[in-house]
Amino acid sequence: MKVTFPHMGNMYVPIKVLLDTSGIDYVMPPYCTNEPLELGIRHSPEFACLPFKTILGDFIYGVDNGADFILFAGGRGQCRLGYYGDLQAEILKSLDYKVKFVCLDLTNLTPKEILNRIKPLTEGKSILNIIKGIIYAVKTVYMVDNLNELARYTRCREIIKGQTDRLISQFHNLAQKANGYKNISDIINLTKKSLRQIPVDKKYKPVKVSIVGEMYVSTHPNINFQLEKKLGNMGVEVQNNLSISHWITDHFVRKLLPIKFKKEPHEAGKEYMKTNDIGGHGIHTIGCSILSAKNNFDGVIHLYPFTCMPEIIAQCAFSEVQNKYDIPIMTLIIDEMTGEAGYMTRLEAFIDMLKMKSEVATTNN
Amino acid sequence: MITIGLPKGLFYFEHNMLWERFFKNLGCNVITSQDTNKQILDYGVKCCSNETCLPVKVFHGHVYSIKDIVDYVFIPRYISLDKNEYTCPKFCGLPDMAVLNLKRQVKVLEVRIHTDMFPSETFDSLLEISRVLNIKYSDIIEAFKAASKEFDEYIQNRHKFNQYIKDVSSTKSALSVLGHPYMIYDSYLSMTLLDKLTRRSITVYTPKDIDHETKRRNAYPFQGKVFWDVGFELLGSAFTFAEDKNIKGLIYLTPFACGVDAFILEFIERRIKSHYNIPLLKLTIDEHTGEAGFDTRLEAFLDMVG
Ligand code: SF4
Ligand code: SF4
Numbered sequence: 001m002k003v004t005f006p007h008m009g010n011m012y013v014p015i016k017v018l019l020d021t022s023g024i025d026y027v028m029p030p031y032c033t034n035e036p037l038e039l040g041i042r043h044s045p046e047f048a049c050l051p052f053k054t055i056l057g058d059f060i061y062g063v064d065n066g067a068d069f070i071l072f073a074g075g076r077g078q079c080r081l082g083y084y085g086d087l088q089a090e091i092l093k094s095l096d097y098k099v100k101f102v103c104l105d106l107t108n109l110t111p112k113e114i115l116n117r118i119k120p121l122t123e124g125k126s127i128l129n130i131i132k133g134i135i136y137a138v139k140t141v142y143m144v145d146n147l148n149e150l151a152r153y154t155r156c157r158e159i160i161k162g163q164t165d166r167l168i169s170q171f172h173n174l175a176q177k178a179n180g181y182k183n184i185s186d187i188i189n190l191t192k193k194s195l196r197q198i199p200v201d202k203k204y205k206p207v208k209v210s211i212v213g214e215m216y217v218s219t220h221p222n223i224n225f226q227l228e229k230k231l232g233n234m235g236v237e238v239q240n241n242l243s244i245s246h247w248i249t250d251h252f253v254r255k256l257l258p259i260k261f262k263k264e265p266h267e268a269g270k271e272y273m274k275t276n277d278i279g280g281h282g283i284h285t286i287g288c289s290i291l292s293a294k295n296n297f298d299g300v301i302h303l304y305p306f307t308c309m310p311e312i313i314a315q316c317a318f319s320e321v322q323n324k325y326d327i328p329i330m331t332l333i334i335d336e337m338t339g340e341a342g343y344m345t346r347l348e349a350f351i352d353m354l355k356m357k358s359e360v361a362t363t364n365n
Numbered sequence: 366m367i368t369i370g371l372p373k374g375l376f377y378f379e380h381n382m383l384w385e386r387f388f389k390n391l392g393c394n395v396i397t398s399q400d401t402n403k404q405i406l407d408y409g410v411k412c413c414s415n416e417t418c419l420p421v422k423v424f425h426g427h428v429y430s431i432k433d434i435v436d437y438v439f440i441p442r443y444i445s446l447d448k449n450e451y452t453c454p455k456f457c458g459l460p461d462m463a464v465l466n467l468k469r470q471v472k473v474l475e476v477r478i479h480t481d482m483f484p485s486e487t488f489d490s491l492l493e494i495s496r497v498l499n500i501k502y503s504d505i506i507e508a509f510k511a512a513s514k515e516f517d518e519y520i521q522n523r524h525k526f527n528q529y530i531k532d533v534s535s536t537k538s539a540l541s542v543l544g545h546p547y548m549i550y551d552s553y554l555s556m557t558l559l560d561k562l563t564r565r566s567i568t569v570y571t572p573k574d575i576d577h578e579t580k581r582r583n584a585y586p587f588q589g590k591v592f593w594d595v596g597f598e599l600l601g602s603a604f605t606f607a608e609d610k611n612i613k614g615l616i617y618l619t620p621f622a623c624g625v626d627a628f629i630l631e632f633i634e635r636r637i638k639s640h641y642n643i644p645l646l647k648l649t650i651d652e653h654t655g656e657a658g659f660d661t662r663l664e665a666f667l668d669m670v671g
Pocket of ligand 1: 049050051079080081082214279280305307308309624
């Protein structure tokens with residue numbers, strides 16, 4: 001059996017490590033190209049959220065290129081994400097694709113049931129290698145996020161513009177071709193080393209912007225018009241609150257620890273939502289905006305895909321958050337129709353405003 | 366006497382009776398907002414961000430229209446109304462959205478319902494109501510239980526008398542109208558669709574006419590799984606009606622950019638195409654939809670199904 005998987009930001013790097021190490025065959029859709037996206041848009045309902053469309057596109061591409069197994073996680077709850085798999089399976093079926101689509105309901109199944117359902121993939125593979133694969137993959141998640149952190153630091157401070165971008169795109173070229181933990185971690189380390197050697201202006205005080213919103217569009221450069229890169233090259237230091245490592249830490253690592261952590265953004269967000277869950281990342285979005293203000297960020301960029309329900313709810317809180325915590329927030333909504341020019345104009349105007357505001361603040365002090 | 370306002374939107378079309386009784390049992394005065402009209406829609410559009418779906422905008426308009434003549438506006442927080450069934454995320458955030466979008470110019474009372482995972486939360490919220498209204502908790506519980514009982518009986522009776530039974534309907538051809546209750550039963554948002562059909566002496570069935578269990582049983586592909594409640598309702602209704610030879614067509618009324626309908630409709634459209642031979646008309650409504658264009662599409666469809 002050959003599996004395929006959808007892209008989300010840098011996730012493909014750890015997923016490759018996992019599959020390589022466990023010895024599972026796979027087809028990886030091309031990273032950051034438009035072909036899968038177009039496939040997805042063609043076969044999705046018009047008002048599905050954009051992540052649905054790109055994920056479906058990746059699946060179709062994968063199956064067209066030899067994959068016969070799709071593994072996807074769903075679950076109970078409010079948001080559409082929980083029901084993505086069912087609809088995608090239905091669409092693939094009506095397009096006459098013969099593919100085994102396994103949708104794991106992670107909230108309902110025991111580990112044993114999970115293992116049972118993915119058996120076609122793991123059959124004949126060594127359990128030891130699979131466990132090793134999982135451990136390596138988690139390590140890789142943190143390494144890649146770390147690499148991104150570094151890039152965010154150098155990009156806005158580099159003296160010769162474009163050096164960080166060149167290293168990062170070189171990293172992606174190499175990582176897509178490389179196999180196995182050893183090779184991939186070598187590439188990560190090498191890139192890190194080169195990033196550290198980029199000459200930077202250490203005294204430069206960048207404007208700091210924090211990205212909040214829906215996870216998929218916030219982490220997927222191909223969909224958010226390379227937001228992080230653009231901001232960095234405008235001399236802005238970025239914090240992205242939606243990294244996969246945060247998510248793993250929140251959902252798995254902390255659950256295993258004996259001390260109960262309160263999830264900080266979540267608690268902060270509840271100032272405006274008197275409930276525990278409004279689906280997706282809604283409450284997290286509000287909380288991160290508040291915390292960004294408290295941590296002296298200059299502004300917040302709120303990103304979400306058109307028709308995203310939890311983020312529309314979260315947005316209601318922003319006019320109060322902006323006033324009470326004195327932080328400008330700009331919402332950018334993305335769909336396949338969004339034009340880059342209009343998007344850039346709004347982004348540039350927002351950043352200019354932040355820069356002006358911070359200059360006024362420094363001269364006043 | 367305390368006056369409670371009930372906005373005539375969203376939850377109202379299914380549960381107005383429950384909440385009206387509840388507050389009347391408590392000795393409150395209950396005021397319901399008017400039927401949706403242009404002014405209410407305009408209020409709603411003004412309060413909400415552009416991205417908000419039409420029914421939620423309209424709901425805000427209703428809240429706005431009564432906020433100054435009542436002590437509290439009642440907005441329930443529906444999270445899950447049955448085992449394995451969830452609501453649209455917007456229902457979970459609704460009380461907060463209203464407070465924020467109306468710039469805190471409204472006092473809201475909520476009852477929270479989370480049947481799937483945390484049924485006890487309902488009682489926490491009732492306790493809160495008891496505190497705010499300064500009414501004994503035991504009285505609140507009693508009022509709530511009495512109202513729930515009456516409501517359940519009403520629903521059961523409705524099904525006994527009004528239940529759509531295939532064999533009965535089979536003597537006569539009919540149409541089915543599908544969509545969220547707050548779309549199809551709100552005569553402003555639906556452009557009086559139900560009236561228009563009845564005036565032509567067309568028999569119309571809606572999801573209300575099929576009993577709960579039948580809908581769950583026919584809600585392909587979610588039978589026995591977790592899904593949105595309205596998804597069970599609409600998938601189940603669509604496929605039950607589609608089986609019936611005397612139902613000549615399905616009309617699905619959907620608000621522009623509804624995230625939930627995007628999925629439900631896709632399931633219905635694909636399966637209708639592959640398994641049934643029944644015409645389906647999808648009518649999308651937004652605040653700019655003109656009645657003339659709407660009527661033209663409806664006429665064309667009616668001519669086609671004959
Ligand atoms: S959070 Fe937004 S993007 Fe994600 S599934 Fe829900 S509606 Fe879609
Ligand atoms: S189900 Fe659709 S129309 Fe209803 S509140 Fe949710 S998004 Fe709006």
